[in-house]
Amino acid sequence: MTPRLSTLTAVALMTASFAVQAQQPAKKPLSKAPPATKAAAEDKSAITKEFEKFREVLEEDNPAELFEARGEDIWKNKKGPDGASMAQCDLGLGPGVVKGAYVQMPRHFADVGQVMDAERRVVHCMVKYLGYKEADIRKQPFSNDARTPDHVSVITWVAGQSRNMKIAAPKKHPKEIEAFEIGKEIFAYRAGPYDFSCATCHGDDGKRIRTQDLPNLRKPDQAIRAYQGWPGYRMTGGFMLTQQWRMNDCFRQQRFPEPTYLSDSVTALLTYMTVTANGQQYKGPGIKR
Amino acid sequence: MADPMKIRAQMKGDTAEIRVLMSHAMETGQRKDSAGNTIPAHFIQAITVDVGGKRVIQGQTGTAVSRNPVFGFRVKGAKVGDKVVINWVDNKGDKRTDEATISA
Numbered sequence: 001m002t003p004r005l006s007t008l009t010a011v012a013l014m015t016a017s018f019a020v021q022a023q024q025p026a027k028k029p030l031s032k033a034p035p036a037t038k039a040a041a042e043d044k045s046a047i048t049k050e051f052e053k054f055r056e057v058l059e060e061d062n063p064a065e066l067f068e069a070r071g072e073d074i075w076k077n078k079k080g081p082d083g084a085s086m087a088q089c090d091l092g093l094g095p096g097v098v099k100g101a102y103v104q105m106p107r108h109f110a111d112v113g114q115v116m117d118a119e120r121r122v123v124h125c126m127v128k129y130l131g132y133k134e135a136d137i138r139k140q141p142f143s144n145d146a147r148t149p150d151h152v153s154v155i156t157w158v159a160g161q162s163r164n165m166k167i168a169a170p171k172k173h174p175k176e177i178e179a180f181e182i183g184k185e186i187f188a189y190r191a192g193p194y195d196f197s198c199a200t201c202h203g204d205d206g207k208r209i210r211t212q213d214l215p216n217l218r219k220p221d222q223a224i225r226a227y228q229g230w231p232g233y234r235m236t237g238g239f240m241l242t243q244q245w246r247m248n249d250c251f252r253q254q255r256f257p258e259p260t261y262l263s264d265s266v267t268a269l270l271t272y273m274t275v276t277a278n279g280q281q282y283k284g285p286g287i288k289r
Numbered sequence: 290m291a292d293p294m295k296i297r298a299q300m301k302g303d304t305a306e307i308r309v310l311m312s313h314a315m316e317t318g319q320r321k322d323s324a325g326n327t328i329p330a331h332f333i334q335a336i337t338v339d340v341g342g343k344r345v346i347q348g349q350t351g352t353a354v355s356r357n358p359v360f361g362f363r364v365k366g367a368k369v370g371d372k373v374v375i376n377w378v379d380n381k382g383d384k385r386t387d388e389a390t391i392s393a
Contacts (some may be wrong), residue, residue, distance in 0.1 A: 063357035065295050066312040145356075146322070238315075238356030 047211050055287070064156055064233040064285035067148065067240045071157030074150055080131040089125035091118070091158065102162035103282050106271045108173040115179040117270040119244045120262045122155050141261040142248075143239035152240050156231045156285050163284035167227065169274040176271065183272025186265055187217070196254040198269070202226070223277035229286030236289060243270060296389035298373045305340065305367035305391050309375050310359050317352040333358070333377045340364050340391075341371035369393045 075086045075098070091101035092109065106117040116124065126132045132151070143152050171180055190197040201207055202217040215222035230243040247266045248258045259266050292312035299306050311333065318330025330352060338346035345364050369391055376386040 061297075061308055061310050061359040061361075063310060063312075063359070065310060066292060066357060069295070070292065233357075235355070 048213060051211075058235075058287045059283075062233055062285065062287045063238070064160070064231070064240060064287065067153045067156040067231075067233070068160040068285065069157075070148075070150075071153035071155070074130075074154050075157060078130055080129045082131075084129040086125060086129055086154075088129055089122075091121055091125075098158055098161045100162050100165050102159045103165045103167045104169060106176070106179065106267055106274060107170050108175045113175075115173075115175050115267055115271060117243070117267045117274075118158060119151075119155050119242055120267060122158055123151050123262060126151055126154065138261050142245045143241060145237045145239060148239050152231070152242055155242055156240050159231050159285050162282055165282055167224070167274060167277050167280050167282055169271065169278055171271075171275045179268045179271040180275050182265070183268035183270070186269055187272055192254055192256045194255050196256075198250065198254075200254075217273055217276065220277055220280055223273050224280035224282075227273060227277045227280075228283055229288055232286040232288045234288045240285075241288075291383055291385040294375060294377075294385065294387040296373060296375060296387055298389045298391040300367070300369055300391060300393055301363075303365065305364045305371070305373075306361070307338065307340075307364060307373055307375075307391075308359065308361045309387075310357065311377060311385075312357055313377075313379065315352070315354055315356045315358065319352075331379060331381060333379045335378045336360070337376045338362060338364075339372075339374040339376075340367045367391055 077085075079085050087096040089095065090109070090111070091098060092104055092107045093099075093101050102118050105121060106115050108115050109121065112124065123132075123134070123137055127134050127137070137149065137151060140147065140149055143149065170176055187198045188203070190200070197203075198217070201209070201214050205216045205219075205222075207214040207216075215225040217223045217226055226246075227243075230246055231240050232246075233239070234241050244261065244266055247269060248261075251258050294312070295310040297306075297308045313333055314331050315333065316328050316331040318327065320328045322328055332352050333350050333354065336346070336348045336350060337344060346362060350358075371391045373389045373391060374386060375388075376384065378384040
């Protein structure tokens with residue numbers, strides 16, 4: 001009796017509500033509209049908070065450590081064909097100095113007359129001292145579930161040696177300034193079938209893709225968020241991915257042709273992003289879904 | 290030979306918190322490679338944990354466990370300085386044993 005009656009009235013009210021809105025201001029369903037939008041905003045920040053919690057739990061036991069161990073072993077024990085080792089590799093702070101080197105790259109290296117980012121420098125050293133062939137590395141520059149290339153493990157270890165340090169990429173040498181400016185330019189360069197640029201998604205505050213908040217890479221406190229997670233352990237698949245991979249994937253998502261591995265343009269973009277993030281703290285290799 | 294495990298063992302109140310990160314492919318045997326051939330199953334089958342010379346956990350694991358898995362245990366009655374020995378064996382007979390000491 002009563003339940004059925006009330007559903008009937010409810011249906012009647014719903015059908016009538018559009019027409020008689022003005023006459024029935026006190027009715028319940030209508031007065032609910034404004035708080036609903038507020039609740040949506042709260043939901044969003046609640047979701048972000050849940051993500052943060054999720055990340056914290058994962059970071060405690062990040063399998064990236066396994067790759068760090070592998071990289072350390074290669075760095076310390078592997079010998080090249082003529083007996084050379086990575087102890088001769090200069091990451092910018094002197095031969096063999098790894099502590100803190102990661103957060104101070106990209107930088108200009110006088111021996112090659114070029115600005116190199118961490119990944120590029122590590123690969124350069126592995127080719128120069130350990131006898132790796134650049135062509136082989138280029139054949140599979142990024143990890144897949146069948147194989148994580150050695151250089152990826154070494155990069156992960158090098159990055160881990162800058163854990164909890166402040167980012168301090170230099171911008172003094174003319175080539176470093178040039179790389180920064182080129183990076184800034186590429187960041188804003190719109191092209192491709194979607195007429196996209198990096199700045200389309202990462203040039204303003206408050207943008208997002210689905211529930212994922214996107215950092216505005218023009219600001220230090222947000223640029224760190226893009227810098228932070230890399231190299232990162234991707235749980236889907238269970239392997240390490242590097243910052244160069246991330247950059248290539250951004251190009252892919254924009255429907256651009258993907259840059260060749262270790263290209264100057266990616267180094268320039270990384271220079272722009274890292275210098276922008278200067279002064280922020282790097283937490284070390286990350287973990288991604 | 291498999292890569293070493295990463296073991297963390299720390300006293301939290303009167304219980305020891307042990308966490309171990311293992312390096313293993315954990316192939317289910319259900320996936321195919323790019324040529325369409327089945328990738329053979331390869332997974333950790335048995336795990337044992339000894340604390341202070343006493344077996345505290347003996348477990349069986351299967352293909353539902355992720356690649357490079359993390360396990361966590363809480364053990365009562367352990368104390369600082371106790372040796373933790375963790376061992377796994379996979380379905381191909383490959384095995385690995387690693388040790389750690391419980392810290393304060």
